[in-house]
Amino acid sequence: MISINGYPARPSVRAGEVIRLHIATSAPRFRLDFYRWGATPQHAGHTEWPGRTADPGTFDRDWQWPAYGFPVPPGWSSGVYIAVLSTEPDSCTPPMDSREARILLVVTPAAPSGRKILYKIPTFTYQAYNTAGGGSLYSASQVTMRRPGGGVGGPVKGLPDPYDSTSPRQTFAHWDAPFIAWMQENGIESDFCTDLDLHEGRHLNDGYRLLVSAGHDEYWSTDARQNITAFRDTGGNIANFGANTCWWRVDVDPGGAGLSCDKFPPGASAETDPDASYGCPDHWWESEPENALLGVSYRNGGGHWEGPRAPLGFTVTDGDHWIFSGTGLRTGDVLGREAALIGYECDGAAYELDAAGRPGPTGQDGTPKDFEILGIAPLPSDWNFAAGGPATSTRAATLGLYTAAGTVFTAATTDWARLLATDPQVASITRNVITRLS
Structure with missing residues (x-):
């Protein structure tokens, strides 16, 4: 053969x-x-x-x-x-x-193109789940990026997706491909880059107004995060149509040849679940919470990894906000419940309810105090929660945004792209966010 x-x-x-x-x-x-x-x-x-x-x-x-x-x-x-x-x-x-x-x-692009949107492909995450050669960042602390796989062309760690069995979860076909196809179908033009490009300081200073990420952008290097934060601080906008984002920190070999990630606390046994542990050297939330940039963290959300899950959607907290324009959604309505929009992993912010019963961030987890929670979905107790222990609030997926110099929007669920082609309300919100922020 x-x-x-x-x-x-x-x-x-x-x-x-x-x-x-x-x-x-x-x-x-x-x-x-x-x-x-x-x-x-x-x-x-x-x-x-x-x-x-x-x-x-x-x-x-x-x-x-x-x-x-x-x-x-x-x-x-x-x-x-x-x-x-x-x-x-x-x-x-x-x-x-x-x-x-x-x-x-x-x-x-060979030179700045004049387009206003830059779409980020999460090759670090694809390589983290790539099992070509018998291992991944889920069985070892170091992997090479110079092997088959990394989005396509290689074996992948992970459980099947009961809502989309056409491709494995941790692949380009599963997360990014449907989002990019929807953008083209709707006449939304963008340029493209990888997280390695952003790690190396490329492209973000080339006139873009909006950086877009979708699906499952889990592994970030320190340099990539610093460069993206600087983009926000100089007025650049960010739209994150995914979740479990910036959960693990990776070190990148010179030239981008390999990745390493130190996940386990000192003295941990082989059976230790690093997601549910404290003292993990490369947990972003333990040293520099990702909430400070993204507004949310998987720490305050959770995952339902195997089999069908109870259908959950976002309860709208402010139907008059511009992101809901043209959707027909009103305060109290639920977005995406029938198609199980929330999952398979989702992010949240620690929150409390005001006198009117509307959720707002406590800021105790690093979320900016002006983060607007526009949709909320409290999670069932049978979900997998990171860093098990006392939570500062009910764990919930929290859709929303805030503005520093630039505006940062989060959809707070990995499965946002899955509903784009079938849910007109999800599509309208996506169009509103991209149009406004670009």
């Missing part, structure tokens, strides 16, 4: 530059087709190269497979490109998602 797979030397490249791709195959020759992701995959070009074999490596070391240089055409638009590896002549458009023979590549 002929085998073929590959990975990029780094997950992004500027249009007009050369990307180094590492590919191993038992075929004497192979073909590489590039598709730009959108409402429908658009074929962007192809190349053919002689094949070379190589053995699989381990999860923690650069696989050092044979390298091929591909000059990215300067006319390629910024976007997410899926490279499809094949040993047969191309006959039809193949599926974009696969656990092998696929490479995810983000093309960034």
Whole structure:
């Protein structure tokens, strides 16, 4: 049986530059087709190269497979490109998602484009869940980014999603692809980058008004967070249509070759659940709570990971707010309950009720005091809660925003993108947020 797979030397490249791709195959020759992701995959070009074999490596070391240089055409638009590896002549458009023979590549602009939206692809998180080579950041403290996988093309740790079985949860196809497709269908143009780009200080100073993230953007480096915070502090806006965001801190090897994350408290046993522990060196919330930037944290939310969950939606707390314009929602209505909008993980802020019964942040967890809770969903007791112990308030998903120099919006649930195509109210809120903040 002929085998073929590959990975990029780094997950992004500027249009007009050369990307180094590492590919191993038992075929004497192979073909590489590039598709730009959108409402429908658009074929962007192809190349053919002689094949070379190589053995699989381990999860923690650069696989050092044979390298091929591909000059990215300067006319390629910024976007997410899926490279499809094949040993047969191309006959039809193949599926974009696969656990092998696929490479995810983000093309960034060659120069500032004038677009106002920058969309962040969370390659650190994709690599954290990538199990190619027999390990991930859930079984070890260090992984290489130079191996197959990382959004597409590799095996993935995690449980199936009962609400969308077409792709594994921790993949591009599951989280980002539907959001990007919806943006294109609705005429919303953006440029694209990776978290490695933001870690290295690229793009945020190129005239963008809004940074967008969706789905499951869990692993952040210190430099990426500092650069995004500086973007906010100079008037840049952030829209986070996801949850469990900025939960773990990662260190990035020079050149972006690998990631490390120290999750376990000193003396912890192999059975320790780091999410439910204190004293974890790389928990953001224990040293510099992510609430200070995002307004919310998984610490005050929770997860329901296996099987169907009780349907939960956001109870609207201020139906007159601009994010609900055109939705028909009024104060007290519930958003997304029928389709289980809340989950599979969600974020929240510690809160208290005022005299009128409306929730507001206590600020005890680092959430800015002017964070407006616009939708709230208290969580059932059978959910998985992080850092088990006394909570400062009822754990609840809290949708909302605040303004420092820039405005930061959070949807506070990983599954926001799943409802975009089927729930007009979710779609209207998304459009309102993106239009206003960009």
